[in-house]
Amino acid sequence: MSNTTIGAIVRGDREVFPPYLYEAYQSTRRRAPTLPLVDVPLTLSELTGPGPVISAISPEDADLTRNAGTGSEAVGQRIIVTGRVLDDRGNPVPNTLLEIWQANASGRYLHKRDQWPGPLDPNFLGIGRCLTNEDGVYRFLTIRPGAYPWKNHPNAWRPAHIHFSVFGPSALSRLVTQMYFPDDPLHRIDPIMQSVPTEAARERLIAAYDHKVTEQEWALGYRWDIVVQGPHATPFEPLEAAEAEKRRETRQ
């Protein structure tokens, strides 16, 4: 990935967030914006957000091994994926919605656009969701996804991953990302993962095997914390300050 063209346009922290244009990932080429992002003041519109009002889910949604509604269990290595959603000051983010989707154990998505000859599993939809609890903790029971081939370049395989969508406390905390598994040789040749600019930020996307999460004769445990931008900023005030300045000048 060292010789790919990397665009200059990035939303947010350049040490953490990928550029929009990362040519090794071909789909970025015609979809990445080319004009600079505009810096704008934070207002009530950004410091609020939908996270706190979205909560309509049921407990079964967090068990992907059995939520296909067939009465039978998905095939594959059963895993527990758990962790905390935190803001950047380390405060837990409670009662926020996480939505996840993933390939099955053979690396196949249940989707009409995924037609490679990995077998489908009638007992696995590959979708789940849950809310964090009061300590910001989430927990899913699922099966370990397989790696899957894609057409980005010859013999391209995505490392095993689980897609996560997170709302958090404000519009600033909205995040869609992917969780990877440790010790996967495909990481270093995956342009999507490598688009994340620094080693430390890439490490943040990799779950840790945690034997304390593993349950005897049941499931292997992985721990993955998610850190989202907190709602700490205060609304913009320069206009008000400018008005006060004008009033002072008028009095003089």
Next chain:
Amino acid sequence: MNTLLLTGSQTVGPFFSPCLLREDACRNVLTQPESAGERIRIEGRVLDGDKVPVPDAMVEIWQANAHGRYNHATDQGPAPLDLTFTGFGRSGTGDDGSYWFETIKPGPVPFDAGHMQAPHICVTVFARGLLNHLVTRLYFEDETTNAEDPVLQCVPNERRATLLARREPDSAIVYRFDIVLQGANETVFFNL
């Protein structure tokens, strides 16, 4: 205060629809019959750098209610809440790149103690090929207060039109808001 390294963004990819657009997760219609406010429909397309429709995008919106109040604890303003209106919408795009919402026109919300923002809807775009989502705003072309809006004023004058939804000449109130990811008439996106 120490700050933790944020979790980076990754593309939503091509296969999100069974999860993010499942029947009870899709929210094209934001209103209930009792919701206060003027009914509007928003229609638009997501287009790539070749002006080819993007059929696998997802558009989310967030807006204040008709009185200009967000359904969120941070908004402690005097405008009343509308318990029948959350203000969140989510739409996939069709084969022609189209998305739509049925909602109400939001009221103006405060900017600071002395100034209001023009009515607007916050728009977030996700798609395969977008390694990070895009953030923009929809404003209404027929709003006279746009000229004083503090966020629009940050946008170079020649690009402001990309943020204005156009009123369609129909009897029903339809606003058209195309989102151009790249190239001529590229939509203004914010560093948010």
